[in-house]
Amino acid sequence: MNEQEELKEVKKTVRPIRGVIILTGGSLLLLLSLMLAVSLGAADIQLKTVWQAIFQFDPDLQQHQIIREIRFPRILGAAIVGSCFAVSGALMQGMTRNPLADSGLLGLNAGAVFMLACCFAFFPDLPYLYMILFSFLGAALGAGIVYGVGSLSKNGLTPIRLVLAGAAVSALLGALSEGIALYYEIGQDLAFWYAGGISGTSWNHLQIITPWLLLALAVAMTLSHSITLLSLGEEVAVGLGTKTGRVKLTASIIIVILAGLAVSVVGAVSFVGLIVPHIVRWFMGYDYRWIIPGTIIYGALLVVLADLAARIISPPHEMPIGALIALLGVPFFLYLARKGGGMV
Amino acid sequence: MRAEKYKQHSQKGKAKRAVLVSVTLVFLIIIIFFISLNTGSIYLTPAEVILTLFGQGTEQQNLILFDFRLPRMVIALLVGTGLAISGAVLQGIVRNPLADPGIIGINAGAGLSVMLFLSFFAVTTTISIILMPFLAFLGAAGAAFIIYVLSYKRSEGITPMRLVLTGIAVAAGINALMIVLTLRLNPETYQFLATWLAGSIWGSDWQFVLALLPWLVILIPFVYSKAMVLNILHLGEETSIGLGANLEKERRVLLASAVGLAAASVSVSGGIGFIGLIAPHLTRQLVGDKYEYVIPVSGLVGALLLLLADMIGRFIKQPEVPAGIIVAVIGAPYFLYLLARLKD
């Protein structure tokens, strides 16, 4: 008895320390990569200049202008998008106990792009604030169809079934948005959303999405304990007194908001929500109170680095960031699908 | 004795039904063919069409009909046939009703090699047009090989579900790679490629008919001669061994034929998915599961579907909404429906 208690004690102290180290380390890495991202690019800028641009801004200097008006919003946008996708992926994986859950793979991103295409076609002058709402709606549409098909299935929602349904829904919504783009001749406006691109991000966008982001992340944090319980299985969670219905509903809303936000900024980028939670789990275990903050930081880190790579691999061209992350994500997905054996 | 008569009768009944269905399909194809000949930016009356077909047309009518519309529709017929039969064969080999050359990555493989080719050579020379199906075949075979290896597990061989899942992932990876590679292309080739990927029947030229035709003329009779083998393979691995089928050899030969059919079709039509999925399914509903009937009838169904999709695409908007988009909009919900019904 005594021994067991001691063991518990040890675990209790070890995990937070490890968690804190990993979170701090991640934050430092993120900071470093943010600075790198600001200074590297089509025009290299010294870190010193970056520093000055922040603290001694001189509006007459072109470099300061580039930093303030182009690089900053873009890189912050990348970080935000990364966090959004990663946290939505983590919530989905925990809630549905599906290791292959990702907003891109399960049709949310395609749904958001579809609604954005509709926006462009039917209300071309809609302000960004309202477009985000459409993006949420689209993400909800994609998720709704996928889960609807899954739950109508004879064998219920197996991970493989969800991914297949997600692929089909993505194909459908993708074809529809492409059709709309062709019909209304708005292909140019939409093109970057298929491939994914952050270059268009402005301070205005960031201002609008930040309150949504903070709200969603805060709610995600408060849900984290219940998600941990849900990830043990619905029955266990009910047995431990979780109000599963309410938790699932709230989590679904948060997932849709996060995915919708991210897509409205960067377009349909898949695999961030798949990769990051898995990596974070390897390091930090299965407690979502740690996983959620972990995915916020490491999701941001991944996308900031990917965006940096997209800019510097073959200048002056920019690689579409979605394609770049997919090249990383596909092998990871194949590995998970293979390893999953019984589960997948 | 009476029972025997009844049996003989019923077997003949099935054959009769297959013939009836085929005749109806041919009839429908002819009707759609004529309607389709009249669809386009310049309207020709049915009488004018018939007159022109018999050599009584004006120069302009000849041009429209023989140089633009006819080759395009012949290609639609051939591609539809090729993709549908390829899908029917694939479904028999992997025993998975969800198998489709588009879904499991064969189209993507063909696309990649065609793209690499296009980025170095011009499309317009006859030699390169004849070469394209071969290149597409190599790319598709490569993709099929990768998918096969990746979904193979020593302990359980290839499970149909994992095959489809791997195919989707590999297709996503190849598509990402293509997007990255398009950066190298000049805008003109890029535009061409984008349309090609969306699945437009772009090869509106008799040369493309010539490039595609030999593949179909050789492979379809060959596949048909293997109908009995496909019947046996459809019963499952162990049963086919018990019945004395040389499993590995037959599978390899049939897979190569299916890949060849799909690749040659795709090289002319671009990324058209779902025909290979829908056509065999509809066919099975109409004439049952025997491959002696499934192969020819699904070829007809595929031809009809694609002809229809191409016509609808041109009808909705001039010059066209690519047929691939129309097919996806019809095909993806069908895929979802099948997925929901499937037992695993």
Place this chain on the structure above:
Amino acid sequence: MKTIEVNKIDVGYANELIIKNLSISIPSNKITTIIGPNGCGKSTLIKTIARILNVKGGAVFLEGEEIHKVDTKEIAKRMAILPQTAEAPGGLTVYELISYGRFPYKKGMGSLRKEDYEYINWAVDVTGLTEVQNRAISALSGGQRQRVWIAMALAQGTDTLVLDEPTTYLDLAHQLDILLLLERLNKEEGRTIIMVLHDLNHASRFSHYMIAMRDGEVVTDGTPEEVMTCANLQQVFQIDAHLARCPHSANPICLSYQLCQAEKASACCSINSASKAYHQTASG
């Protein structure tokens, strides 16, 4: 005359053999049943005999010829197999599926000949499927479906039938129905039947020859009388069995059983009342 000779076979993967150096003979014109606990290798053995699995070493002989070397179609004319998880495409009719049993005799596209129809009709008849022969497979019950698969195997016109757990997933009456059919085929036509069964009592009641396996090895083989003893069942299944006589076949069957305690494993059989009861029944 032995129909099948299994000679020192190794089966499994490179680094983990499931069966090592196993030899066994299957008698002709008899019903042979393989029994054993889960994971004992009985399914592996029957799949190797059916040439679904390849051997790493040794060989399996069918009527004196090495089964993995002879043309697979030739084997299919002499031995038919019924896999454990046979599942037909739902749209096929009973008659169509049974007609596929003639595949080994077909050349290229050749359609069915008169002789083929005779075999198919006979198979439909003998399995009692005449009434349903034009129905879709998907419309049949589990027991009927199993009959269809057996009919397909019969249409192959082979002397030997290999069945991997033909009664699994069936209810009590249908299990018996299938086994009685197999028994009749053996009695009336002299077919050699080899199968895996889970139910010891069915195995004992219907077979002439039994093979008991554990950990990839044959523990014992012989007539049901020889195999179904307390000591053997204890060794094979680690159970303490209460045996009695089957009122239908007079072979030993297991009435009920207890789990053996590991430490008194050697003692449990000789001193228990169950075996006494059995011996009394046997002598009386």
